[in-house]
Amino acid sequence: MDEFVTLAHGAGGKQTSELIDRVFKRHFDNPDLTADDAAVLDVPAGRIAVSTDGFIVSPAFFPGGNVGKLSICGTVNDVACMGATPLYLTCSFVIEEGYPLERLDQIAAAMERTAAEAGVRIVAGDTKVAGKGQVDGVFITTTGIGLVREGAETSGADARPGDVVIVTGDVGRHGCAIMLARDDFGIDADVTSDCAPLAQAIGAALDAAPHIHTIRDATRGGVGTVLYEIAHQSGAGVWLDATSVPVAPEVAGVCGMLGLEPLYLACEGRLVVIVPAEEADAALDAFRRSPHTEGATVIGRISDEAAGRVVMTTEIGTQTILPEPGNELLPRIC
Amino acid sequence: MDEFVTLAHGAGGKQTSELIDRVFKRHFDNPDLTADDAAVLDVPAGRIAVSTDGFIVSPAFFPGGNVGKLSICGTVNDVACMGATPLYLTCSFVIEEGYPLERLDQIAAAMERTAAEAGVRIVAGDTKVAGKGQVDGVFITTTGIGLVREGAETSGADARPGDVVIVTGDVGRHGCAIMLARDDFGIDADVTSDCAPLAQAIGAALDAAPHIHTIRDATRGGVGTVLYEIAHQSGAGVWLDATSVPVAPEVAGVCGMLGLEPLYLACEGRLVVIVPAEEADAALDAFRRSPHTEGATVIGRISDEAAGRVVMTTEIGTQTILPEPGNELLPRIC
Numbered sequence: 194m195d196e197f198v199t200l201a202h203g204a205g206g207k208q209t210s211e212l213i214d215r216v217f218k219r220h221f222d223n224p225d226l227t228a229d230d231a232a233v234l235d236v237p238a239g240r241i242a243v244s245t246d247g248f249i250v251s252p253a254f255f256p257g258g259n260v261g262k263l264s265i266c267g268t269v270n271d272v273a274c275m276g277a278t279p280l281y282l283t284c285s286f287v288i289e290e291g292y293p294l295e296r297l298d299q300i301a302a303a304m305e306r307t308a309a310e311a312g313v314r315i316v317a318g319d320t321k322v323a324g325k326g327q328v329d330g331v332f333i334t335t336t337g338i339g340l341v342r343e344g345a346e347t348s349g350a351d352a353r354p355g356d357v358v359i360v361t362g363d364v365g366r367h368g369c370a371i372m373l374a375r376d377d378f379g380i381d382a383d384v385t386s387d388c389a390p391l392a393q394a395i396g397a398a399l400d401a402a403p404h405i406h407t408i409r410d411a412t413r414g415g416v417g418t419v420l421y422e423i424a425h426q427s428g429a430g431v432w433l434d435a436t437s438v439p440v441a442p443e444v445a446g447v448c449g450m451l452g453l454e455p456l457y458l459a460c461e462g463r464l465v466v467i468v469p470a471e472e473a474d475a476a477l478d479a480f481r482r483s484p485h486t487e488g489a490t491v492i493g494r495i496s497d498e499a500a501g502r503v504v505m506t507t508e509i510g511t512q513t514i515l516p517e518p519g520n521e522l523l524p525r526i527c
Numbered sequence: 528m529d530e531f532v533t534l535a536h537g538a539g540g541k542q543t544s545e546l547i548d549r550v551f552k553r554h555f556d557n558p559d560l561t562a563d564d565a566a567v568l569d570v571p572a573g574r575i576a577v578s579t580d581g582f583i584v585s586p587a588f589f590p591g592g593n594v595g596k597l598s599i600c601g602t603v604n605d606v607a608c609m610g611a612t613p614l615y616l617t618c619s620f621v622i623e624e625g626y627p628l629e630r631l632d633q634i635a636a637a638m639e640r641t642a643a644e645a646g647v648r649i650v651a652g653d654t655k656v657a658g659k660g661q662v663d664g665v666f667i668t669t670t671g672i673g674l675v676r677e678g679a680e681t682s683g684a685d686a687r688p689g690d691v692v693i694v695t696g697d698v699g700r701h702g703c704a705i706m707l708a709r710d711d712f713g714i715d716a717d718v719t720s721d722c723a724p725l726a727q728a729i730g731a732a733l734d735a736a737p738h739i740h741t742i743r744d745a746t747r748g749g750v751g752t753v754l755y756e757i758a759h760q761s762g763a764g765v766w767l768d769a770t771s772v773p774v775a776p777e778v779a780g781v782c783g784m785l786g787l788e789p790l791y792l793a794c795e796g797r798l799v800v801i802v803p804a805e806e807a808d809a810a811l812d813a814f815r816r817s818p819h820t821e822g823a824t825v826i827g828r829i830s831d832e833a834a835g836r837v838v839m840t841t842e843i844g845t846q847t848i849l850p851e852p853g854n855e856l857l858p859r860i861c
Contacts, residue, residue: 204747204748204852205746205747205748205752205852206748206752206852207851207852227682231576231577231578231605231606231608231609231611231671231673232576232577232578233574233575233576233609233611233675234574234575234576234577235573235574236570236572236573236574236575237572238570238571238572238573239569239570239572240567240568240569240570241567241568241570242565242566242567242568243565243566243568243615243617243650243651243670243672244565244566244617244651245617245618245619245651245652245653245668245670246619246653247619247620247621247653247655247668248655249621249655249657249661249662251661271565272565274565275565275567277565277567281577283577283578283579283670284579285579285580285581285668285670286581287581287583287621287666316577317577317578317579317670318579319579319580319581319668321581321582321583323583323663324663326660326663327583327585327662327663328583328661328662328663328666329657329658329660329661329662332621332662332666334579334581334619334653334668336577336579336617336619336651336670337565338577338672339565341567348561412539413538413539414538414539414540418539418540517541518538518539518540518541
């Protein structure tokens with residue numbers, strides 16, 4: 194087999210089978226992944242959660258992960274945010290002609306490891322090869338299916354005045370790591386992406402605090418965008434304590450130099466959680482004992498004041514409206 | 528709103544919401560499609576079929592359809608081929624910066640119509656915008672979920688000696704239409720793609736002939752590639768009657784000029800069906816009464832001779848091994 198992906202690898206014939214055997218089957222093999230057109234899976238009666246996401250990060254490899262790890266985390270986390278236990282994933286690749294097979298193998302290996310950690314099986318896939326220049330490297334689209342936990346009802350519309358706002362770790366790492374990996378600014382800082390699968394942590398939190406109202410992973414647009422979505426969906430106001438928002442010193446440093454707001458930088462392993470006050474401690478405790486959410490902390494409250502808006506209260510007691518996100522993201526991370 | 532897709536439309540903020548409202552929500556709106564991270568769906572206990580596929584056809588608009596229609600048909604058909612009734616679809620878009628919104632709207636409109644015809648709901652989606660030149664126009668990845676019919680067991684491995692091989696219409700239309708739409712050869716012929724949703728026809732055939740062994744849609748690689756997959760999976764031989772393979776005169780004409788074999792040209796609305804001889808007439812009859820499969824006909828038989836191969840018998844009684852598909856497809860259609 195060639196050491197680079199060729200158009201023949203995407204033609205659906207012999208070379209496609211070879212690519213699947215050599216890379217994808219080797220990493221993804223499991224009894225549910227067959228050579229038929231679709232996977233056939235057993236599901237218990239009930240409600241399933243389904244989510245899809247496309248991943249086109251550039252560069253495809255960055256400190257803390259690569260596009261493969263990201264493509265599993267992003268979708269697993271979206272499914273888990275609905276109060277579901279992720280079970281199955283599909284993945285679809287669009288690969289640029291000439292892409293090194295070794296890199297593709299590293300991406301698939303990261304997907305294998307992350308899927309195992311998240312407890313999901315890859316059950317169906319697709320591979321297309323696009324001509325040189327038709328696509329930038331590798332695009333991956335994953336779709337996740339999970340079983341909604343008995344009694345779990347989470348939605349951005351359910352945030353209620355009096356609820357507590359939790360974030361599960363320091364914000365803005367992923368956006369900052371990608372920006373530095375692009376080396377557009379000549380800044381040298383040691384920032385690792387927060388990219389991580391969070392299904393286990395969410396499960397533990399829902400066990401401890403079954404009435405959590407909202408769970409969202411802050412990806413594109415960061416925590417600030419998620420808070421605005423929740424404000425709009427629920428019609429309530431979000432009151433943030435600016436000094437409580439955790440930001441790693443190295444991320445704060447880079448943001449300071451470039452005039453960026455960490456609340457708008459992408460995360461890939463951080464949750465925004467809205468929980469009734471009486472269950473806040475239980476939720477916090479569960480997150481702090483779980484992998485990837487050890488840094489969980491309260492950053493604010495839901496109020497009936499400033500409905501539909503996000504208000505920042507500062508150290509000296511002033512209040513400002515967090516600007517509503519819009520226009521192009523700085524930096525673009527996907 | 529701008530008349531072209533901008534990077535801001537993919538940033539996950541206000542402009543993304545506007546694009547979703549203006550294009551996707553308008554066409555895809557249904558009670559299962561919410562603003563949350565994942566759709567929550569009711570499913571009865573049983574087996575579900577899941578399939579995913581990426582669509583990168585160039586040109587995106589062609590006689591008989593566009594990439595939107597294709598992205599629904601391809602996945603719905605894959606799910607239906609497992610003996611399942613397609614219920615839900617997710618779709619993920621990667622759009623090139625500068626893509627005309629009007630074209631995107633036409634693509635979404637085609638998806639709406641095709642999903643309605645196929646009886647599926649679009650329940651989750653994702654939109655990414657890639658920089659100019661990072662992607663060629665629009666890529667769509669769809670994932671389909673269906674409920675497997677009671678008792679349905681279809682697999683390429685189940686073909687048995689004595690079974691009858693049916694194709695549900697004339698072959699090679701889609702590949703031929705795409706090739707002509709590219710205008711690389713300066714050939715002027717009136718060929719329309721066969722792109723169509725086939726779930727209804729498959730349901731009718733399974734009602735009439737519940738022991739159908741294999742149902743495959745012949746897409747990339749055409750009918751020839753599917754027959755080889757079945758030969759490999761089942762370990763049986765496929766014996767084709769060359770004179771019975773239906774080819775439209777205009778497709779045959781183009782293939783004759785260019786030296787192409789219609790059996791290796793892509794279809795997007797044709798099934799290869801392997802059925803026990805005693806149910807062949809019932810299956811044929813059901814297909815002939817169903818939309819998009821009126822041209823169903825017997826093209827061969829499964830045998831224990833020439834195991835793992837596809838043999839063509841010609842008008843004058845000679846036998847040749849159909850060459851195993853491989854290398855780059857001519858023409859490349861995706």
